[in-house]
Amino acid sequence: MRIVVQRASKGRVLVDEQVTGEIGRGFVLLVGVTHEDTEKDADYLAEKIMGLRIFEDAGGKMNLSLLDVEGAILSVSQFTLYGDCRKGRRPNFMEAARPEQANRLYEYFNEKLRSLGARVETGVFGAMMDVELVNDGPVTLLLDSKKNF
Template sequence: MRVVLQRTKNSSVTVNDKIVGQIDFGLTLLVGITHDDTIEDVEYVADKIVNLRIFEDESGKMNHSLLEVKGQILSISQFTLYGETKKGRRPNFMAAAKPDFAEKLYNQFNEVLRSKDIKVQTGIFGAMMDVSIVNDGPVTLIVESK
């Protein structure tokens, strides 16, 4: 499992000119699932993300987690995170999980986040989405389970 996270002032996702998910403050997650991911990967990544100390304290140091600042999450499925670009000019997406498997784990991931008392908004799995992100910092990190 691979997640690109961005600390955001606000973000939203639009499908067919309609906003389907948005947050005011927290993290925007671009979520990739590969073939051998399991519920253990989901739980590890979710726990890591909500507890990362990447929000500033009163001294301007990154000492607070998403849980501590009561931030929200916008979670976007993104199979292209498993695109291989070493050979040729067209990305190879063979490492990305098949849609049925990926959707199941992606939904479980969002439920694990919600179980930690986090407000989670999402896009629509498999849809063409326009994602608007106001990156705060900027702070961008990659969290992987493997």
């Protein structure tokens, strides 16, 4: 799994001009799933994200977690994180998991985050979405379960 973690002061997702998920302070996550990913990958990344200390404390140091600041998560499925642009000019998405596998693991990941104490809002899997966010910092991190095990 690949996840782009963006520290945000606010974010929301619209589908057909209707808000499907909205948060204030927290994380906007772009979540990609590949063929070999399992629940172990989702568990690892959910626990990593919930433990990330990337919010500033009173001294201005990144020392606080999402739970410490009572933040929320906006989780958005993003198969294009597995786009391969090495050849030609049009990305190849062969490394992205098939929709049924990706959706199952994406939903599992969101439930894992909830079980760890996060309030999780989402987009709509497979839909054309407008994702809005105000990146706080900016702070953006790329997590990949295959590179971190």
